[in-house]
Amino acid sequence: MAERIKVMIIDDSAVVRQVVTQALAADSGIEVVGAASDPVFAMSRMQTVWPDVIILDIEMPRMDGITFLKKLMAERPTPTIICSSLAERGASATFAALEAGAVSVITKPKLGLKSFLEDSANDIVQAVRSAARANPRVLSAVRKPVAVAAAPSERNLALERTTDQVIAIGTSTGGTIALESVLTQLPATTLGIVIVQHMPAMFTAMFSERLNDLCQIEVREARHGDRVIPGRALIAPGGKHMTLRRNGAQYVVDVADGPLINRHKPSVDVLFRSVAKIAGANALGIIMTGMGDDGARGMREMHDAGARTIAQDEASCVVFGMPKEAIKLGAVDQVIPLDQIPAAIIGHSARHLKGDS
Numbered sequence: 001m002a003e004r005i006k007v008m009i010i011d012d013s014a015v016v017r018q019v020v021t022q023a024l025a026a027d028s029g030i031e032v033v034g035a036a037s038d039p040v041f042a043m044s045r046m047q048t049v050w051p052d053v054i055i056l057d058i059e060m061p062r063m064d065g066i067t068f069l070k071k072l073m074a075e076r077p078t079p080t081i082i083c084s085s086l087a088e089r090g091a092s093a094t095f096a097a098l099e100a101g102a103v104s105v106i107t108k109p110k111l112g113l114k115s116f117l118e119d120s121a122n123d124i125v126q127a128v129r130s131a132a133r134a135n136p137r138v139l140s141a142v143r144k145p146v147a148v149a150a151a152p153s154e155r156n157l158a159l160e161r162t163t164d165q166v167i168a169i170g171t172s173t174g175g176t177i178a179l180e181s182v183l184t185q186l187p188a189t190t191l192g193i194v195i196v197q198h199m200p201a202m203f204t205a206m207f208s209e210r211l212n213d214l215c216q217i218e219v220r221e222a223r224h225g226d227r228v229i230p231g232r233a234l235i236a237p238g239g240k241h242m243t244l245r246r247n248g249a250q251y252v253v254d255v256a257d258g259p260l261i262n263r264h265k266p267s268v269d270v271l272f273r274s275v276a277k278i279a280g281a282n283a284l285g286i287i288m289t290g291m292g293d294d295g296a297r298g299m300r301e302m303h304d305a306g307a308r309t310i311a312q313d314e315a316s317c318v319v320f321g322m323p324k325e326a327i328k329l330g331a332v333d334q335v336i337p338l339d340q341i342p343a344a345i346i347g348h349s350a351r352h353l354k355g356d357s
Contacts, residue, residue, distance in 0.1 A: 004028075004029055004030060004031040005029060005030045005031065005053060005128060005129065005132045006031050006033045006049060006051045006052045006053070007024055007030060007031065007051055007053050007054070007055065008032075008033060008034045008036070008042060008046060008051035008054045009021060009032060009034070009035040009036070010035075010037075010038065010039055010042045010054060010055065010056045010057060010060070011035075011037070011055070011056075011060070012057060012059075012061060013057070013113070014037075015113055015114050015117075016057070016083060016108070016113065016117065019117040020055060020117060020124060021035055023118070024124065026121065027125045029129075030125065030129075033049045034049070037060070037061070038060040038063060039056075039062070039065070039068035040062045042054075042068075051078065052078075052132050053079050053080070053128050053131045053132050054072075054079070054081070055081045055083050055128070056068070056069065056081065056082055056097075057082075057084075058084055058093045058097060059093075065093075065097060066097050066100055069097055070101075072101075073100060073101040073140050077101065077136035077140035078136065079103045079132060079134040079136065079139065080102045080103060080131070081102065081103055081105070081106055081127050082094055082097045082098070082104070082105045083105075083106045084097075084105055084106070084107060084108065085108055091203055091206050092206070095176070095206065095207065098176045099177065099180075101139045103130070103134045103139070104127055104130065105199075105200065105203070106123070106127055107200045107202075107203070130291035130292075130319060130321075131173075133291065133321070134173065134174070134318050134319050135315075135318055135320075138174070138317065139174075139318060164279075164282045165191045165284070165349075165352040166191065166192055166244065166251055166275060166279050166282065167190075167192065167193045167283070167286070167345060167348070168193075168194050168195075168244075168271055168275045168283060168284070168286070168302070169182075169193060169194070169195045169196070169285075169286045169288065170195075170196045170268030170286070170287050170288070170295040170298075170299075170322065171197050171198075171268075171289055171290050172198040172264075172289070172290025172319075172321075172322060173198075173290050173291045173318055173319045174288075174290070174317065174318025174319055175197045175288055175289055175290060176199070176207065178288050178289050178318070178338055179197060180211060180214065182288075182338070182342050183214075183217065184211075184214050184215050185342035185346075186216060186217050186342060186346065187216055187217075188231045189230060189349065189353060190230060190345060190346065191230055191284075191348070191349040191352060192227075192228035192229045192230055192231075192233075193217075193228075193232070193233035193234070193345075194222070194228060194233075194236075194242065194244060194253060194271060195233060195234065195236065196242065196266045196271045196295075197235060197236070198264050198266070198268075198294070199238045200238045200239070201239035201240075204221050204235055204236070204237050204238040205221045207221075207235065208220050211233075211235075217232060217233055218231055218232045218233070219232075219235065220232075220233075220234065220235070221234075221235055221237050222235060222236055222242050222253050222255050223255060224253070224255040225253070225254075226253050226255075227247075227250055227251070227252050228244065228252065229251075230353065234253055237255060237266070239265055240255050240256060240257060240266060241255070241258045241265060242266055243256075243271060244274045244278045245274070251278070258270075263292070263294075267294055268287070268294045268295030268298060268322070269295055271298065272285060272295055272298025272299050272301065273298045273301050275298075275302055275307070276301035276302040276304070276305040276307065277305070279305075280305040280306055280307065281305060281307055282307075283305075283307040284307065284308050284309075284310070284344075284345070284348050285303070285307050285310070286309075286310045286311075286341060287299055287309075287311050287312070287323050287332075288311075288312040288317070288323065288338070289312055289319055289320070289323070290319055290322035291319045291321045291322070292321050292322060292325075293321065294322060296331060299311075299326045299329075299332065300329045300330065300331035302331070303330075303331045303332070303333065308334075309326075309332050309333045310332065310333065310334045310335075310336060310341065310344055311323035311332040311334070312335075312336070312337070312338055313336060313337045313338075315337060316337040317338075
């Protein structure tokens with residue numbers, strides 16, 4: 001019998017501790033080994049039984065979650081899920097926690113907390129199962145971006161150009177930091193990029209704004225009808241699907257509601273399939289760290305349509321699920337570590353913006 005996933009819950013809300021414990025107890029493969037109101041209490045409990053996964057609040061008495069997380073990642077990296085409010089202040093802190101090494105986020109409202117958590121029981125279980133597969137070595141190696149954003153004039157020059165080429169990126173667990181490490185290294189003349197990052201609604205706008213401040217390229221949350229042009233990256237909004245289509249000689253994106261695909265909205269498969277159909281061989285597809293198989297079949301369609309396809313390698317992934325499934329389907333031309341992906345994008349962009357094949 002497989003060993004159960006041991007979970008520690010650290011949250012100053014008794015309601016959160018109770019409801020999350022009940023949700024996880026319903027899964028026979030998960031065991032809650034402790035629940036504490038703050039990290040100081042938790043650390044004493046964890047010395048007896050160290051958890052495989054930690055569910056962590058941010059604002060708590062005696063020690064806040066981000067301080068605890070940084071200490072944890074420096075001393076004993078452990079997959080950690082942030083349980084955060086959707087409020088703007090909480091969202092900002094959540095990105096700081098992701099930068100510090102958190103695997104993913106469970107969002108919680110200020111009102112109706114108990115019923116929300118009860119309705120989200122399956123999502124909480126899946127988040128724990130995903131986190132348990134995370135690579136602690138990668139979590140402890142999170143690095144801050146070093147790129148400096150381009151001046152507006154440089155961005156405007158890039159945006160005046162158009163191209164038949166498009167780059168499509170799909171990622172999930174661990175993807176926020178992976179995307180940051182890639183996008184911050186791209187020049188303003190990079191081909192147009194469309195991205196699906198599995199992320200709750202309301203977080204994608206802040207995530208895009210954060211990246212836009214750090215990057216030489218323009219990064220923004222996609223809006224229906226946005227053009228895909230060099231120097232711009234469009235990130236699918238949380239809770240919406242994004243697809244590529246032609247508008248005359250230009251690529252644009254459609255942003256629309258729809259059913260969950262592979263348990264996700266936005267779905268990488270939805271984006272990749274549209275890119276395969278609309279751009280075909282004029283595309284570069286990249287699948288990065290993430291749990292599950294979303295994007296694998298869409299990447300196979302891109303590959304079969306003649307697109308070049310790349311997967312992030314296992315050693316640099318927080319979770320190797322999505323790239324692994326794409327590789328198994330024969331959808332991937334090249335498997336490379338995360339730190340080589342920017343160079344692959346830059347080289348591909350340089351060839352095609354010069355008109356080379």
